[in-house]
Amino acid sequence: MDKRDTGSNPPADDEQVDWDRRTLILGSGVALFVGAAALFESSNIAKATAAIVGSPVDAGLTTVYQQDYYYIPNQMTWRVGTPMILHIHNLSNVHFHEMQIGRGGFQTDHNAFSNLKVQFNVDFWDGVPVTIVEANMVDNFVTNRAIVKSDVPTGPWLLTGAGNGNFSPTLYPGGDIKLKFNVPNKPGIWQYGCFVQGFIHWKDGMQGTINILNA
Numbered sequence: 001m002d003k004r005d006t007g008s009n010p011p012a013d014d015e016q017v018d019w020d021r022r023t024l025i026l027g028s029g030v031a032l033f034v035g036a037a038a039l040f041e042s043s044n045i046a047k048a049t050a051a052i053v054g055s056p057v058d059a060g061l062t063t064v065y066q067q068d069y070y071y072i073p074n075q076m077t078w079r080v081g082t083p084m085i086l087h088i089h090n091l092s093n094v095h096f097h098e099m100q101i102g103r104g105g106f107q108t109d110h111n112a113f114s115n116l117k118v119q120f121n122v123d124f125w126d127g128v129p130v131t132i133v134e135a136n137m138v139d140n141f142v143t144n145r146a147i148v149k150s151d152v153p154t155g156p157w158l159l160t161g162a163g164n165g166n167f168s169p170t171l172y173p174g175g176d177i178k179l180k181f182n183v184p185n186k187p188g189i190w191q192y193g194c195f196v197q198g199f200i201h202w203k204d205g206m207q208g209t210i211n212i213l214n215a
């Protein structure tokens with residue numbers, strides 16, 4: 001087994017050295033920014049927290065906020081067959097963010113600097129019918145093997161078909177999108193994450209878990 005493809009397990013030792021170095025360089029600046037952003041976004045956080053507490057199993061309109069570098073919520077529970085409108089909203093003022101859903105470890109893109117994780121091995125959205133019902137400030141949207149329709153005019157940002165990576169909308173700072181679908185018959189634990197800028201967003205906390213219950 002390739003030590004680098006260990007899913008949520010701790011990274012291999014050689015990788016850890018690289019990340020420690022990154023953390024030293026990025027850590028203080030990011031911490032300052034996140035602290036400031038948290039003050040401005042406290043009302044959204046409060047709303048999101050209330051939504052989690054009031055809704056143990058998500059149904060209908062369900063919002064996931066993106067920040068630098070985390071999701072609110074970072075845990076969800078869905079049920080097979082439930083009609084959903086997943087609203088993904090990037091609250092960052094400066095960073096692009098995406099939301100992949102998948103499992104089975106990571107695919108790695110080797111380059112001169114590091115072995116960056118770029119996507120999950122298994123794409124949750126494979127074969128799933130999805131309708132885009134709203135889209136604002138979308139940078140690109142890779143549909144991969146999902147069956148995607150749109151109620152709104154799309155631009156060159158919509159990349160249909162396989163070959164561009166896993167299903168994921170990438171949003172500009174401030175962007176949002178609403179995806180309508182029925183939870184497919186894929187029960188169990190799934191992960192979601194952002195792989196923008198390689199693995200940095202994921203590593204800094206931009207990850208979450210969906211527990212999909214049987215119908």
Ligand SMILES: [Cu+2]
Pocket residue numbers: 069096097098194195196201206
């Ligand atoms: Cu991100």
